[in-house]
Amino acid sequence: MIEIEAITKTYDLTTVVDQVTITIEPGSVCAVVGTSGSGKTTLLRMINRLVEPTSGAIRIDGEDTSTIHAYELRRRIGYAIQGHGLFPHRSVGQNIATVPKLLGWDKEKTKARVTELLELFQLDPAQFRDRLPRELSGGQQQRVGVARALAAKPNILLMDEPFGALDPVIRAKAQEDLLSIQRQFKTTIVLVTHDMEEAIHLGDRIAVMDEGKLLQYASPQQIISKPATPFVAELIGTGDRPFKLLSLARVGKYVEPGSAEGDPIDVGATLRDAYAELLWSGRAALPVSEKGQLIGKITLDQLSSHARPQ
Amino acid sequence: MRPGIVVRIIAFAILLAFLIVPDLFAPVFGLLTKNGQPAIYNQGSLLDLTFNHLAIVFAATSAATLIAVSLAILVTRSFGVEFLPLSRSLANIGQTFPPVAVLALAVPVLGFGTAPTLVALFLYGLLPIFENTLTGLVNLPQSVTEAAKGVGMTWAQRLFKIELPLALPVILAGIRLSTVISLATATIGSTVAARTLGEVIIAGLTSNNTAFVLQGGLIVGVLAVLIYDSLAALERWLMARTGQAKRAAA
Numbered sequence: 158m159i160e161i162e163a164i165t166k167t168y169d170l171t172t173v174v175d176q177v178t179i180t181i182e183p184g185s186v187c188a189v190v191g192t193s194g195s196g197k198t199t200l201l202r203m204i205n206r207l208v209e210p211t212s213g214a215i216r217i218d219g220e221d222t223s224t225i226h227a228y229e230l231r232r233r234i235g236y237a238i239q240g241h242g243l244f245p246h247r248s249v250g251q252n253i254a255t256v257p258k259l260l261g262w263d264k265e266k267t268k269a270r271v272t273e274l275l276e277l278f279q280l281d282p283a284q285f286r287d288r289l290p291r292e293l294s295g296g297q298q299q300r301v302g303v304a305r306a307l308a309a310k311p312n313i314l315l316m317d318e319p320f321g322a323l324d325p326v327i328r329a330k331a332q333e334d335l336l337s338i339q340r341q342f343k344t345t346i347v348l349v350t351h352d353m354e355e356a357i358h359l360g361d362r363i364a365v366m367d368e369g370k371l372l373q374y375a376s377p378q379q380i381i382s383k384p385a386t387p388f389v390a391e392l393i394g395t396g397d398r399p400f401k402l403l404s405l406a407r408v409g410k411y412v413e414p415g416s417a418e419g420d421p422i423d424v425g426a427t428l429r430d431a432y433a434e435l436l437w438s439g440r441a442a443l444p445v446s447e448k449g450q451l452i453g454k455i456t457l458d459q460l461s462s463h464a465r466p467q
Numbered sequence: 468m469r470p471g472i473v474v475r476i477i478a479f480a481i482l483l484a485f486l487i488v489p490d491l492f493a494p495v496f497g498l499l500t501k502n503g504q505p506a507i508y509n510q511g512s513l514l515d516l517t518f519n520h521l522a523i524v525f526a527a528t529s530a531a532t533l534i535a536v537s538l539a540i541l542v543t544r545s546f547g548v549e550f551l552p553l554s555r556s557l558a559n560i561g562q563t564f565p566p567v568a569v570l571a572l573a574v575p576v577l578g579f580g581t582a583p584t585l586v587a588l589f590l591y592g593l594l595p596i597f598e599n600t601l602t603g604l605v606n607l608p609q610s611v612t613e614a615a616k617g618v619g620m621t622w623a624q625r626l627f628k629i630e631l632p633l634a635l636p637v638i639l640a641g642i643r644l645s646t647v648i649s650l651a652t653a654t655i656g657s658t659v660a661a662r663t664l665g666e667v668i669i670a671g672l673t674s675n676n677t678a679f680v681l682q683g684g685l686i687v688g689v690l691a692v693l694i695y696d697s698l699a700a701l702e703r704w705l706m707a708r709t710g711q712a713k714r715a716a717a
Binding site: 205207228229230231232233236238239240241242243244245246255256259289290291302305 | 608610611613614615616617618619620621624629632633708709710711
């Protein structure tokens with residue numbers, strides 16, 4: 158659990174982060190959204206003390222971070238940044254092994270962990286371990302960056318626009334991979350992004366910041382249906398609010414008994430996918446399948462009732 | 468093998484031959500002498516002078532490297548930033564003060580011989596190394612220095628494992644510049660009795676013997692080109708090894 162309490166950062170006369178209080182539950186993903194200059198990155202960097210707070214306190218599992226040596230604190234917290242920040246003179250394997258080595262893990266354990274992570278991120282260890290970062294594609298570099306951040310099995314992972322430099326296709330894949338790894342290891346993730354779409358997709362909770370202040374801290378559903386200020390509403394954009402809401406729920410939860418014509422949709426698809434398919438094929442209901450078995454249907458009426466604030 | 472390398476190997480072989488058995492080249496240099504002057508320098512061993520010349524340059528450049536790199540590291544740490552302007556002007560003064568003037572000032576204190584030459588070369592060599600080390604350390608990719616901090620390296624670990632290795636090619640470029648300048652400048656050390664290849668040139672000038680002047684000049688010139696090239700090759704190799712092939716040398 159990360160407890161951020163009335164944290165403030167002031168440079169000379171400008172207040173970059175102003176009295177922000179957030180509690181992040183263990184094993185959840187907190188997405189911090191804001192425009193550039195909103196203070197979101199400074200907030201993130203205060204968690205691992207790359208920036209020292211002017212006032213306020215941050216506690217990790219009850220322990221005040223200001224009582225720990227900054228470098229020791231950082232070794233316990235994974236940190237992944239935009240443009241990956243890989244060490245260009247060290248091989249992929251050495252890059253990933255950075256924190257384990259700093260923590261004094263023995264060689265065997267470190268090597269095993271590097272192999273495990275490379276496999277987890279679908280990079281063949283035999284092929285990639287000894288390559289230099291510049292010999293990798295952008296997507297691969299980004300994966301190695303996240304692998305390095307996770308190497309010492311931290312409970313907390315901080316990510317600063319980690320997917321910012323990726324093209325949309327690789328970006329979507331990277332987001333999916335991150336979510337599946339997060340579910341598998343129950344890592345608490347704090348992710349900074351300027352992209353509301355990404356925040357809605359990844360975050361269990363979203364913190365919206367503007368000019369150093371926390372405007373709203375709530376679940377994606379609440380942010381979309383009850384934006385706290387006009388600025389939050391503007392960030393979400395009114396044009397596709399219904400679709401954003403639909404994208405948050407899975408078909409499985411709204412299956413009705415019965416059958417329908419045409420190709421089925423998978424139970425794991427989002428309501429948005431189902432809605433798109435209904436419109437595209439001009440049907441009023443879709444059959445729903447689970448592992449190839451038809452288990453019911455989902456209707457246009459059902460979907461439209463979920464596309465507005467409940 | 469590329470033609471450039473072949474040319475350099477041949478140049479090195481000729482230089483070596485000339486230093487070991489200079490009399491082989493007497494017919495060539497004989498063309499430049501008048502009134503039966505000796506064609507080949509005859510007041511000492513050319514090989515000895517060359518070694519001594521190189522030793523002085525090596526000593527002065529090593530000392531300059533040690534001081535300039537340490538100074539640059541110091542002023543790029545957060546606690547040393549306020550010394551940056553001061554150390555910059557010190558290094559600049561070292562460069563603008565003519566070595567001849569340093570020699571003139573140093574002789575009364577240090578006496579004749581090698582010592583004043585070492586001081587002059589040392590001062591003259593500081594600036595390029597200092598400026599390049601500064602450039603190398605300051606212009607590291609920000610995401611890399613940021614990541615080094617973020618993974619929990621201490622300042623010493625960041626300096627020795629990340630910053631210096633990445634800045635090394637640029638630092639080396641400064642050392643290369645300094646070395647070549649020192650190689651040429653060391654010749655004036657002979658005016659205050661340092662045993663360098665300047666002796667050959669001075670002997671030629673005082674006896675009006677063009678062959679001597681040319682011999683001294685050519686040895687220094689060929690040495691400078693060869694050393695410059697080898698250090699440049701080392702830099703390129705380091706650039707590639709540290710994954711910075713695209714980062715241009717300063």
